Amino acid sequence: MATTPTVPARGPAGAPGTMRLGPRTRLRRPGILPGFGISLGYAVTYLSLIVLIPLSAVFLKAATAHWSDFVAAATSPRVLASYRLTFGASFVAAAIDSCFGFLVAWVLARYQFPGRRVADAVVDLPFALPTAVAGIALTSLYAPNGWLGRLLQPLGIQVAFTRLGVVVALAFIGLPFVVRSVQPVIEELGSDIEEASASLGANSWQTFSRVIFPTVFPALLTGFTLAFARGLGEYGSVIFISGNMPGKTEITSLLIVTKLEQYDYAGATAIASVMLIASFSLLIVINSLQARTRRYEERA
Amino acid sequence: MRPAANNPLPVRCASSPLVRRILIGAALLFLTLFLLLPLAAVFAQALAKGWGAYLDAVRHPEALAAVRLSLQATVIAVGLNMVFGLMAAWAIARFSFRGKSLLITLIDLPLAVSPVVSGLIFVLLFGLHGWFGGWLDEHNFQILFAVPAVVIATVFVTFPFVARELIPFMQAQGSEEEEAALVLGASPWRTFYSVTLPNIRWSLLYGVILCSARAMGEFGAVSVVSGHIRGVTDTLPLEVEILYNEYNFTAAFAVASLLSLMAVVTLVVKKCIEDRAHIRGGQT
Numbered sequence: 001m002a003t004t005p006t007v008p009a010r011g012p013a014g015a016p017g018t019m020r021l022g023p024r025t026r027l028r029r030p031g032i033l034p035g036f037g038i039s040l041g042y043a044v045t046y047l048s049l050i051v052l053i054p055l056s057a058v059f060l061k062a063a064t065a066h067w068s069d070f071v072a073a074a075t076s077p078r079v080l081a082s083y084r085l086t087f088g089a090s091f092v093a094a095a096i097d098s099c100f101g102f103l104v105a106w107v108l109a110r111y112q113f114p115g116r117r118v119a120d121a122v123v124d125l126p127f128a129l130p131t132a133v134a135g136i137a138l139t140s141l142y143a144p145n146g147w148l149g150r151l152l153q154p155l156g157i158q159v160a161f162t163r164l165g166v167v168v169a170l171a172f173i174g175l176p177f178v179v180r181s182v183q184p185v186i187e188e189l190g191s192d193i194e195e196a197s198a199s200l201g202a203n204s205w206q207t208f209s210r211v212i213f214p215t216v217f218p219a220l221l222t223g224f225t226l227a228f229a230r231g232l233g234e235y236g237s238v239i240f241i242s243g244n245m246p247g248k249t250e251i252t253s254l255l256i257v258t259k260l261e262q263y264d265y266a267g268a269t270a271i272a273s274v275m276l277i278a279s280f281s282l283l284i285v286i287n288s289l290q291a292r293t294r295r296y297e298e299r300a
Numbered sequence: 301m302r303p304a305a306n307n308p309l310p311v312r313c314a315s316s317p318l319v320r321r322i323l324i325g326a327a328l329l330f331l332t333l334f335l336l337l338p339l340a341a342v343f344a345q346a347l348a349k350g351w352g353a354y355l356d357a358v359r360h361p362e363a364l365a366a367v368r369l370s371l372q373a374t375v376i377a378v379g380l381n382m383v384f385g386l387m388a389a390w391a392i393a394r395f396s397f398r399g400k401s402l403l404i405t406l407i408d409l410p411l412a413v414s415p416v417v418s419g420l421i422f423v424l425l426f427g428l429h430g431w432f433g434g435w436l437d438e439h440n441f442q443i444l445f446a447v448p449a450v451v452i453a454t455v456f457v458t459f460p461f462v463a464r465e466l467i468p469f470m471q472a473q474g475s476e477e478e479e480a481a482l483v484l485g486a487s488p489w490r491t492f493y494s495v496t497l498p499n500i501r502w503s504l505l506y507g508v509i510l511c512s513a514r515a516m517g518e519f520g521a522v523s524v525v526s527g528h529i530r531g532v533t534d535t536l537p538l539e540v541e542i543l544y545n546e547y548n549f550t551a552a553f554a555v556a557s558l559l560s561l562m563a564v565v566t567l568v569v570k571k572c573i574e575d576r577a578h579i580r581g582g583q584t
Contacts, residue, residue, distance in 0.1 A: 032479055034488040036395045043388035044403070046380075050456055051409055054421045057431060061424050100330050107327035111320055119328060121571040125335045127510075128563035128570075130517025131415075132537040133556040136544050137338035140345055140553075147341065148333075172334065204319075233414020236519035236537065240544065253416040253520065260423060260524060269424065272417045283412040287405065 062273040065266050073270035082252040083274075089163060089251075090231030093170035094178075097227045098220055101178025108179070109186035123179045126172055131236025138169055139240045161243030166251065169237040174227030181223030185216050185293070222289040229282040232275065342560045345553035357543075357554035365531040366539040366555070369447065373454040373522075373535065374515040378462075380455055381511055382504070385462030390496075393470035394478070404467065410459045415520025418456050422449055422525050445527025450535060453521040458511045465507035470500060502577035506570065513566040517559060 062070060073079070108120050126134065142149045142159035149160060159165050189212065197207040235253040242249040252275060259268035347354055357363065388407060392400055410418065426444040427433050436443055443449050477499065481491040497504075519537040526533040534542065536559055543552035 031395060032482050033394050033475060034482075035390060036397075039387040040391035040395070040397070043384060043391055046384045046387075047403075047406060050459055052406065054425055054456065055409065055413070057424045058417070058421055100334070103323065104327045104331065107324050111324055113324050115328070117571070119331055121567045122331055122335055124567055124570065125339065125563065128513050128517075128566040129339070130519060130537050130540075130556075130559045130563070132519040132540050133342060133517070133559050133563075134338060136540065136552060136556060137341045137345075140549075141338055141341050147337065172338070175334070204316075229412070233417065233520075235414065235416050235523075253414055256416050256420060257524060260420065265424065265427065265429065268420055272420050275414060276417060279412045279414065283405075283408075 058269060058273055058276060061265070061269045065270065069266065070270045073267040074274050078247055078250070079252070079255060079271055081247045082250050082255045085163060085166065085249065086232055086252040089166040089170055090174075090228050090234075093167050093174055093231050094224045094228040096167070096171045097174045097178045098224045101175055101223060101227075102182055102216070102220060104175075105179045105182040105186055109183050110191075124176050126174075127176050131173070131234065132240075134172060135169065135237040135240035138165075138172060138237065142168060142241065160241055161249065163242075163249055165241040165243070166238055166249060169241050170227075170231040170234055173234055173237050174230050177226035177230060178220070178223035181219045181226065182216055185219040189215060218289065218293045222286060222293060225282060225286050225289060229279055229286065232279060232282075339560060339564075342553055342556050345549060346557040348553075349550045353550050354554050354557075357551035358558065360551070362531045362534070363536075363539060363551075363555050366534045366536045367558070369450065369533070370516050370535040370537075372447075373451045374512050376451050377454040377458045377515045378508055378511050381458055381460075382462050382508060384459070385466050385507060386504075388463045389466035389470045389500075392467050393473075394475050407460050407463050407467075410456055415457065415518065416524055418521035419453055419524025421456070422453055422521075444525060445529070445533065447533060449525035450522050450533055453525045454515050454518055457518050457521050458515045461511035461514060462504065462507035465503050465510070466500060469503040473499060502573050506573045506577070509566055509569055509573070513563065516562055 065073075104119075104123060108116065108123070139160055140146050142152070142165060144150070144153050144158070144160070146160070149158075152159060157164070159168055193211055193215075194207055197211045198204070202210065233253060235251075235257075238251050239254055242251060242254075244250050244254055252271060256268045256271050256275075259265075259271065346357075388403075391397075392404060413421075423444060424430050425432055426436060426449060428437060430444075433444075443452070477495050478491050481495045482488070486494070517537055518535075519541070522535055523538055523541070526535070526538055528534060528538060528542065530539075530542065536555060540552050540556045540559070543549075543555060
């Protein structure tokens with residue numbers, strides 16, 4: 001057996017006030033646990049091989065292009081139209097998800113009713129269902145002769161093969177992000193602050209808008225951003241329902257695929273690096289939002 | 301104020317019964333129309349021409365080949381990413397070192413890369429004009445538009461799934477039990493096998509379930525690198541796309557119904573683990 005570790009962390013004789021950690025003392029006891037080198041080495045090597053080196057290929061490839069070619073490829077009218085559609089539809093879809101996701105999260109967190117557990121499991125369906133399956137299923141539902149399309153047709157609403165279809169597909173994919181961000185916060189909230197607010201004379205609308213909503217808002221914003229970010233890159237669920245008309249219902253992901261199929265690797269890379277920069281920026285936003293929510297939870 | 305009800309509510313709610321009923325009704329109606337109806341549509345369309353046509357479509361040699369390739373890619377991706385997840389979680393949750401939070405961020409990176417771009421990355425690496433394309437061509441290795449690229453793309457896309465379940469779980473757990481085992485003289489391997497592994501088994505299984513579901517269902521990345529050779533490089537989702545684009549709707553939905561069944565099983569198992577191990581449903 002190796003040397004017994006000297007563990008003065010929590011001395012038997014109380015007086016916690018007198019114990020001070022020096023500036024160089026690590027909070028974790030100096031390790032007797034084995035395997036630091038091999039586990040970290042393996043993790044970093046594997047991460048580099050699978051993720052970091054391949055990912056850098058995109059940026060290095062983009063860097064070999066002339067700046068003017070890069071700009072031309074990344075900002076041609078057809079590409080700009082696809083950005084507008086992708087960002088716009090993702091935004092609208094994330095907004096729809098925020099409304100309905102809030103409702104669903106509220107009901108799941110607050111009320112007990114038959115089928116609650118099933119409903120809770122069903123929320124994750126868009127995570128579990130492959131996107132291509134979601135795509136053809138939504139298309140068949142909203143096509144003019146589909147179960148829902150047939151009802152919407154007389155109202156003059158056409159979903160499949162229009163921009164509205166893109167929004168529907170992205171809202172489907174994004175819903176769980178909002179629910180799963182908001183639900184735990186509502187659960188933590190408890191009903192006592194509502195009761196406090198009500199006992200101080202607030203009506204239920206005031207309680208909602210002044211007490212509940214501001215507390216849940218950071219989580220809702222996180223959910224919105226996650227759904228929006230997911231929408232930007234979505235491919236499988238959209239391409240079937242959108243109809244893919246260049247300049248009209250063509251999303252950016254599809255445009256990248258089209259360029260690749262024409263062996264226009266430089267063009268595809270230019271568009272892809274724009275999308276990568278957008279999603280990495282969103283990743284940073286999401287991380288800081290989540291750090292904020294966590295700080296709030298710890299304070300509470 | 302009302303006295304506490306007898307039934308064990310998660311949180312006692314202050315809203316009136318009418319508001320409560322309306323909200324529950326609206327939420328359930330929304331979930332049914334928006335999430336369950338598409339699932340129902342898959343099975344309805346798959347069986348639209350009866351069981352005979354369904355079984356023919358599912359037992360078609362190309363569909364079976366797609367099942368085989370999907371399973372193969374899934375097993376490899378889950379295996380590799382599970383070993384990585386265990387290694388990364390051990391390093392991150394049990395030791396403090398510089399750059400730890402950077403490492404955690406980098407592990408999540410593939411989730412921020414869109415599926416199509418994930419595929420593009422490997423086209424740029426292994427394509428004829430890519431970094432390794434010339435060398436591979438000289439030595440007659442076919443990676444792009446062949447099975448290896450399908451597997452690699454799947455590994456990339458599902459990379460963080462096990463690690464991001466294990467890391468927070470093991471961090472919350474602390475290392476006291478492992479330290480106790482080591483102090484009592486257990487070997488490192490024995491400690492891992494009899495202390496760590498039993499403690500993290502549900503969290504590990506949870507990550508594996510999420511990883512497999514994504515690996516089976518990945519579409520965008522695999523579609524870019526596969527080359528769509530029927531019966532050879534087509535996974536199940538790609539087979540669905542091809543059949544659909546050929547207007548062979550019954551067969552497309554029949555193959556899609558296999559993937560939908562997988563999704564339903566995933567949800568059930570996931571829910572069971574969440575209830576059992578008190579893991580909160582995470583984002584994938």
